[in-house]
Amino acid sequence: MALRVVVCFHISKILGLSLTLILFFAAVASIQTTTSDRISTTDDQNITVNVTDGGTPTQFEWTTPIPSDPTAASSTRELPVSTTEEPVLPSLPLPVSGRFPPRVPGVDRYCPCDALRGVCDINCCCDRECSSEDWSLFSGCSIQTVSGSQQLCSHDVAHYSLKSTVEGHLELQSSIRTHSSSDILCIQSQNRFDGLSHPSPALPTDRNFEWLFQQFTSFMFGSESRDQESHSDSHASTGYQLRDMMQTAGLDGQRGMFVLPAPGLTAHCVDNSPAAFLMNQSSHCSRRLVLDQDCSSLPALSMDTYVNIQLLAGKNKDAAVVPLEVISVVLQSTQSTQTQLNVSGRQTLSPTLTEPTLCANVVLKVVYMIRYSSAGRLVKASVSLVLGFVSEALLPLQQDFQVLYLQEDVGEAVVRYSGNPGYVVGMPLVSGTKTAEGMSRSLNPGDTLSVLRSSEDQDCLQVAPQRSPLLFGMDSVSGCMLRLEEAANCSLVSLLLLDVLRGPNSPQYVASFGNSPLENPLDWIPIKSSFIMEDSPSCSIPVSLHLEIRWTKFGSLLNPQAQIVGITEVIQTNSSSLVQVPGGGSMQPISSSVSFIPVSTSARPGYRAMPTIDAKLPHDFFLPFV
Template sequence: MAYVVDTLFPTFISRRVTCVLFFISLAHTQNTIVFQPSYLTATGPAVSAFLLGQTSDLSLNLRTVSPSNTTGSIGSPSCVADATQWVLTTEQLGKTAVRVQLRLNQSLHLCGENETDTDCCLKPLCVLETLQLSACQNNTPRASLLIQAKIHALLVPANAGSDNKTVILNQVYQPLGSCPCDLTLGVCDIRCCCDKDCSSEDLALFLSHCLPGPFGGQVSPAPDYQCSVQSSENSPDWFPFLCVNSPPENNPYLGLFYQGDTIAPKPGPSFQRPVLSAPAPVNVYIQGSPIFTLNNRYFTIPQKVLGQCVNSAPVAFLKNFRVECVTVLRSCPTGSPLQTLLTDLSIKVKDGQQGDVMVDVIDEVATDLSPFISKRDSNASSDKTLLCENVTLVLDYKFYWKGNGITGIKLTRTVGTITLSGRALLTTKYSALFLNGEFLGEPNSGNPGYQVGRPIIAGIEATLDNNTGSIQRTSINLWKPVSDGLCSTAEKKPVLYGENSTSGCLLPVSRHNLTQCDLLRGTVTALQADLITATYVAKSGNPDLLTMTNWVNISFVTLNSSTATDNRMSTCYDIPSHQHIHVWSLTTSMVGGIPQREILALQVSYSPSNWALDCGGGSVSSCMDADETQLFPLTSSITFTDIPINTRPAKTRFQINFTEYDCNRNDVCWPELVFPITSRYTGEPYSQSLAKGMILVFFFITASILGTPWRQIRQAWSS
């Protein structure tokens, strides 16, 4: 029987993993040429990889390389091809992807003793070499792939064997075979290390991967309670009274091997790319459904997917986003989205109401490129400076909608001219905002009451064209320090309902700043005021922008700053370093078991502090140098207070008009004189307290009739 080592199995797994990486990487590849993966280990006669990027004018060159004896490195890629024993084939999979496959042009059978054919393997390790595949453009390497080929020869036994299989007796009635994995007669079975048909060369291939357990002939040793295992030297104290005598045939693994029918293999999961059907346009748009162009294609804008930028991502209806993508520029961009044409942007889009709308494009030119270009690295080997004109920097889309349709689309495209020398990082910005009429279609924070963990909705009063008042939505923020924690680099985070929070940032202040306290105080005030630009806060989680009764004025408590400053001591007083937001809310009702909370008031106050340089502990540089700075904290916090619901019964008209009988407002309470027999007494059932009260009244009247006062009155009456 022929025995063939399955050298293609690792390549099969490698191909499937490569396919997965390919479809993830293909989405966010922007104007770069790379091999996926960049390193491969070939254990079989065929290996494949993918070349991603602009592959229209590329050439592929294959050569054999070896590491340097001094440095150990392979060396830089080269566009000079060598003669190898590998055949290179390519397959175009799209505009930006090429499948590259290498196949060994040599037989893998081991050479015989007197064989003269050169197309064979001289030793079991048939191929051991390192290949370098370079993708060149104009004789310049753009990408390279290293392949480590380590392929063994196919070991075929002299006797071809037959299809006869070893008959395994029923293990229920027969002793366990010495080698259960020996399934084929006269042929070495793979990973069966106890097979007598395997030679030393065969065992060397899978000696470290033998079948474990009884299947591989590795029967566990006899337990220590067997009498045959113990000896007089190491026998325990209970031996031989409690040891067990059992024949070797009585093995616990008997019955694990049976003669059974063969089972046809079932098709397993496939890692091939599924065939995607054409998108099915919808009749009307609903929230989250994709937007389609007039030719039934997805309307796409660059977005982020799994943290990576994707050039063509479908836009979802009523889903706002704002992303930034970073691209490494080594040359002027030539394709979308960094180079866009007016004809590609001004397209017709289905409006969801059996019609279409045209994208209205407005162009702007950016003069300041500092927000977009960073980390310029000049290339010492290249003195050429490139001038990249009309590079697309910003794409801001505004979608106007009403009901289930789109009424208009406006695009503001910002372009600029970039001077490129060497390498630079380009940051581009993309956004999509859905406006209902002229209002931003932002998500609510409850329906109707606020829900815990949702942002507080604030607003600024605006005036429409018809001189009617409305509210423009905004947010109330706290400090969100990042990286170094300085206020200059800190971001803002919206306040979430029901979550008390405190955050801050650090402001560098020098001795020179502390001599200008008014200017410093104004700077800190402006930084703190920038967190809250709103003047109104919404009562509920879904306010109406046109109804002013749905909004509450924000109360700002001004800080009376002191004019007493001591410039000689470098001290400034009454710096509004802490901003506190206090929110009072009330649970008004329950809807479906969910409490509906409403904001009653919101107050913003400031806590002053005195700032002075700390010159103790040997750190006197900031006190000696006027420009040396120390860090002072700016903090912001928010506190929520829930007003409890009044569950007491309403006051009666008697309690309101006759306050002298109100037990809550007077020290003497006449109604409590008969408190044990009233309904408010809950110490015992009302019937029992009433009965006991009546008995007490009866005893009081009896004592009065039979007592001394009544007897004296009766005597005086009779006389």
């Protein structure tokens, strides 16, 4: 008489898993302990294993329970048959991750040679679909051992073999043994199947960054408190941050974005392109126009569109309005000459169709300068515009847009150098003036040694020409056109032209190295000039200025440093009368040029002199021979 007891334990929510343990106890009248590793071939085991593409067992349907104890598994007995219906378990909440981690299957669940589902594979001893009739046809086990992860400190190994009985039948012998790892660095336990490898992480983009941030930070300790702190910090910070879209205030009180036209997929302008905070941007795009229709009606051509903008100092609701100041309006003619216009207050110039094929006061270039504080709040905003004439021959219209950011409240003045110690090609020359206390240098980049930057048709005296800093190692040639009336004062014109060629507040000294200190006047080289303004009966005006800069390589051959050894200013005056133009007056081209001349001597190999022996012997050294 046998007694069978089934005891079920239900453990809920342990490491996010629902686990049901079913223990079977069998008691018989004659108690006997067996240690045989043999599984009876009469037991009909039908096990279906569904495997994913990656080889991970995800579902097991058991029609015959497989004991977990290796000694019990090797016993020959009839096992109770359980139904395929699983017990109804109460619904459990999912873990924080939103899904249950996959279970770690035992080593007896793996069968690498089981290639066909529902069919017994030849010589596959671990195949659950094989019966005793199939085993009698086997010649051996193709896979005799199946091991677990060898990275664990102790892992199970399943052994499979075939043995002939006394009656001549083949029986399957299987056992599971635990092997210990001799490696010091091993894994003690594994509770997740995918814990030994990591899937390819999703690359963060502007679309999925928030989702990834919420997914991974939810597992961090104290994430709720940090989320609250970051949420409060975001509300406390009212200034803009990097790449934030700056906001504007409309006339109706609604908020908008500060936009800067930029080319899209093609070269055509896209007017609703937002400008990001602290991201200097420069764009060049074109527009197709019909002059007689778009000259006075298209907003993109009008100065009002780029001037009547009210920026908000911050992101908060009660942010102050930062007015946009117009600091410069330049009118460019059809010959590309530019003239500075005096625009007072909020006065604007609207596009006007002067001729059927010519539109005046069209916006050609817009430059925004935005100053901000260390807290990210806008302090001041200004705009400079270039207006011009557009004809049918110049279509499509080319427009330039630029936005620059400059921090307002800088603690200490930044002194910029052009090398350490030698000059670097492309860096501006370090220049200064000599005073009674020593050398002095202006921190304003506009006060450094500079050259003209204008076209040959630019009027030299009509408007202050634009200038660019003198860059080391880069030759340049530029100029402008001098137009004089008959009643012009020659001496006054000569002085004005000298200021145009040399620049305002022209420095007289140049540093020999890129980091020459002000405390060492010997490292500063004076600019030599032989030009002397003389009073002559004829009109003698300077027509060209040439700077000749001589430099050499100083130091080791492995790492030579560029050093300026001399700079000479050469000014030429007109040797003949000026060219007369129709209608009275005269015209003369004015040029400015810079050249860098290397004066380094070629390296010569040096050899040390042969050593000489300077030894004095005592007077009795050769006694008694001498």
